[in-house]
Amino acid sequence: MKKIWIILFLSPWISWAQLQEDYSEGGYFLKMNNTLNLRLDLDNDVRSFEYDLGEQVYSIEPNTNLRLGVAFNYRFISLKIGFSPKFLQADDSSLKGKTNIFKLALNIFYKDFYQNFDFNKVKGYYVNSLELPTLINLQNDNEYIILPDLKTMSITGTTWYRFNENYSFKAVINQNEIQTKSTGSFVPSLYYGYFEITDETTPQDIKSFFVLANAGYYHTFVFSKNWYSNLGLALGMGPEFNKLITRYSQDEPRVVTHHTDLAVNVSSQIGLGYNSTRFYGGTSLNGSATHRDEKSVIQFDSVRGYFKIYFGYRFDAPKSFEKAMDWVESKNPFKKK
16 A cells, blocks of 8 residues: 555656656757646637617627636647536526537647637527617516527637747647747738528528638747746738628518628737646636728627636556557658658
């Protein structure tokens, strides 16, 4: 029994001794290739929007803006599932309805490239009935209009490229590496995707495809062995191709209109984190300001910000898992011979 306790006590130190030698060239970051890490996230990145019908403008809100995420990270890949559990939801669902949130994210890292894919779905919104007395019949004199079938869905991707190989994407995105020296990099990226808002009970649906080219600079400041901070600023622009479907009444056919907007975007981030070979955690604030050259019927917040809090733990990866990932990496067609 004493031997077991000794092994458990010394295992983090044994792992640290093994990881000490696994630095990048120049010692700018520590690779964590033999650890499987589990991370919990809490954020409020759930967007609201407005309908602009000329004489009437009203905001549509979800009945929760908190989302919990669970991420599994290993070597070059990261998988995250996000949802809104019951304990994060408001207790006024009888007034504002219920909101269901689901997110699935996949991150892939290859040398200087970082690829992200996101699937987001939110169902259930509400609007203050005082803002919209004529379009929807109020039930039970409720203070809010509940839109339980209103859904937003998006499928997006982002391709990033770093010019400085000493700057670690993994240390910032999924904590599969630890930045040990302060450095930064110019990072261009391409953000693209499909988005839709649908509900047969409302007068308009919208479907949109967008492509935004961004250029930014990101920097990690390492204060000590365990503490660091991230800063980033990026500018971007690109077209949005929108399809608006309008239903005036059940007896009339739908009217479909198309328009293209030019979107200009400024995004920023600031974060503070703690790292050890086993435990890590941190918080970040993200901001975004977007300008469009045409006023659309459905408008998202042009200026918005959201936070994220995360903490995680790194486990020793099972040998069978290491061998499986070694085999996958050996089949990489881009790997140098």
